[in-house]
Amino acid sequence: MLKVDIKELSITGKRALLSGINFEMKQNRIHTVLGLNGSGKTTLIKSLTGLLNAHFYSVTGSVFFEGRDILSLDINEMYPLRRDKIKYVFQDAVNSFNQLKTFEYYFNSLAKDKEEINSLLSYFILPQYSELSRLYPYEVSGGMAQRISLVLALAAHPEIIILDEPTSGIDSAISNLFLLKLKEFVSQGKNSVLLVTHDINFAEKISDEIAFLSDGRLSKFYSKKELFAYPDVPLSEGNNDKQDGPEGSDSLRKLIHSYKQISL
Amino acid sequence: MNELLIAENISYIAANQGLFSRNEPDKEILNNISFQLEKGRILGIAGESGSGKTTLAKILAGIIPYSSGKLTFNWPPEWQKSKISPVQILFQNNGEILNPFRVIDEIIEEAIYIKTGEKKNIREEKEKIFDSVNFPEHLWNRKGFELSGGEQQRAALARIIAVKPELLILDEPFSAQDADSQLNLLNLFKEINSVYGITLICISHNVNILKKLCDEIIIIYKGEIVEKGTAEKIFSQPEHPYTKFLMKAESYELSYKDLKAEFENL
Numbered sequence: 001m002l003k004v005d006i007k008e009l010s011i012t013g014k015r016a017l018l019s020g021i022n023f024e025m026k027q028n029r030i031h032t033v034l035g036l037n038g039s040g041k042t043t044l045i046k047s048l049t050g051l052l053n054a055h056f057y058s059v060t061g062s063v064f065f066e067g068r069d070i071l072s073l074d075i076n077e078m079y080p081l082r083r084d085k086i087k088y089v090f091q092d093a094v095n096s097f098n099q100l101k102t103f104e105y106y107f108n109s110l111a112k113d114k115e116e117i118n119s120l121l122s123y124f125i126l127p128q129y130s131e132l133s134r135l136y137p138y139e140v141s142g143g144m145a146q147r148i149s150l151v152l153a154l155a156a157h158p159e160i161i162i163l164d165e166p167t168s169g170i171d172s173a174i175s176n177l178f179l180l181k182l183k184e185f186v187s188q189g190k191n192s193v194l195l196v197t198h199d200i201n202f203a204e205k206i207s208d209e210i211a212f213l214s215d216g217r218l219s220k221f222y223s224k225k226e227l228f229a230y231p232d233v234p235l236s237e238g239n240n241d242k243q244d245g246p247e248g249s250d251s252l253r254k255l256i257h258s259y260k261q262i263s264l
Numbered sequence: 265m266n267e268l269l270i271a272e273n274i275s276y277i278a279a280n281q282g283l284f285s286r287n288e289p290d291k292e293i294l295n296n297i298s299f300q301l302e303k304g305r306i307l308g309i310a311g312e313s314g315s316g317k318t319t320l321a322k323i324l325a326g327i328i329p330y331s332s333g334k335l336t337f338n339w340p341p342e343w344q345k346s347k348i349s350p351v352q353i354l355f356q357n358n359g360e361i362l363n364p365f366r367v368i369d370e371i372i373e374e375a376i377y378i379k380t381g382e383k384k385n386i387r388e389e390k391e392k393i394f395d396s397v398n399f400p401e402h403l404w405n406r407k408g409f410e411l412s413g414g415e416q417q418r419a420a421l422a423r424i425i426a427v428k429p430e431l432l433i434l435d436e437p438f439s440a441q442d443a444d445s446q447l448n449l450l451n452l453f454k455e456i457n458s459v460y461g462i463t464l465i466c467i468s469h470n471v472n473i474l475k476k477l478c479d480e481i482i483i484i485y486k487g488e489i490v491e492k493g494t495a496e497k498i499f500s501q502p503e504h505p506y507t508k509f510l511m512k513a514e515s516y517e518l519s520y521k522d523l524k525a526e527f528e529n530l
Contacts, residue, residue, distance in 0.1 A: 037442070123520075172469070172510075172514050172516070176513055176516050177520075202516070258444045262443060262446055262472065262476060
């Protein structure tokens with residue numbers, strides 16, 4: 001699967017945004033990176049397939065997928081990978097489409113099986129192919145664009161789906177739909193999912209593995225059980241966290257503590 | 265009588281008289297909403313997007329008129345000659361309440377002056393208010409646009425407390441906040457309620473948080489109240505299928521069959 005070792009990611013010539021990002025995705029698992037606003041979650045996932053603008057960002061390190069370091073691929077080798085194997089669903093889904101092309105272009109170029117698309121569309125309570133294919137991206141709501149984006153990702157039969165804040169801007173019933181479909185997706189083949197979010201409730205319900213991003217560093221991935229059974233030790237300087245490894249584990253513990261107080 | 269607010273059969277119909285919608289029928293947003301709210305209590309209003317929650321909040325705050333029904337407020341007599349409304353709203357987008365180019369310190373001092381009409385104890389009062397919303401001193405002289413979303417929200421709250429309203433309406437205050445800030449806000453609202461005796465109405469789609477905050481909860485579905493009761497009762501024995509659906513959706517316990525049935529119903 002995806003093996004990530006990003007030594008440093010910085011805005012060229014300026015401060016480092018992320019450093020020492022090390023993890024390996026496991027097949028048939030949903031991985032979640034929890035982090036607060038501005039912690040660098042979106043930058044992290046964009047860096048994995050070289051989506052960051054090379055004029056502004058510099059990345060050192062490697063991302064191995066199927067035995068190749070995909071960060072060193074040229075653009076012609078990268079395109080098929082992004083088209084077929086590693087699919088993204090962005091938070092700002094409306095603007096991830098070309099506004100001058102109808103959805104027909106996307107349906108036709110990314111997946112050709114109309115029946116499969118129709119059944120995915122109806123799963124996500126969306127209008128059928130014939131109706132949607134006439135619409136432009138700016139004609140649908142943000143929540144709809146997000147669902148269409150996931151339909152297109154699924155229809156490409158990728159091995160990895162990467163999602164950015166899937167629950168923002170949609171209500172819990174639709175999030176519930178996402179959860180069910182993504183669980184089904186990772187149960188098949190060698191598939192896996194990576195998602196980044198600040199929604200700890202969703203993270204708890206959907207994830208198999210959870211890591212925490214804070215101050216540009218990523219903790220190790222904990223199993224969900226391990227994390228939510230984390231003892232509620234009051235936070236004080238005396239607690240020695242460093243030996244269980246994760247940077248930012250203090251913040252993580254604090255977050256989970258707050259979450260438990262709100263939701264239990 | 266201790267009721268601060270009595271709503272009787274409030275309905276709101278959005279008339280489609282716009283330039284582009286002449287042929288569409290009028291749309292009923294709220295239908296026969298009735299409830300009472302005692303002074304000093306915290307009421308939660310829950311429902312999904314599009315259920316009419318925010319419309320109800322705006323009607324209660326007098327921002328939009330209702331189409332039919334009766335709304336009675338029992339304000340204490342000192343409000344009669346006041347220039348300030350006894351109802352204040354904390355909106356979802358706080359950036360829009362605060363003038364982004366004004367210094368927070370001045371905004372709060374002005375609000376205190378408008379409320380009390382005197383300049384004597386402003387500094388003392390200001391410190392107390394900033395303190396109660398956890399707004400640290402190094403931020404006092406910042407302007408609105410120099411603050412983060414969470415800081416703006418607390419500044420907006422300080423501005424509201426400065427005029428000591430009788431009723432404070434919170435519109436989705438928890439959305440877009442992480443768990444830490446949610447917990448801080450939750451405690452903050454409870455404190456505002458107990459320290460200043462301000463009656464609160466909190467609107468949210470997050471029923472879990474409402475359970476922690478509110479004395480009573482109203483569930484709204486398609487513009488109608490489908491269930492109301494104490495927070496405890498609604499959570500231990502929900503009666504209406506929609507209440508059950510909402511609670512299950514929040515804990516992600518819905519099967520595809522449940523979801524499909526609900527969507528077809530909409």
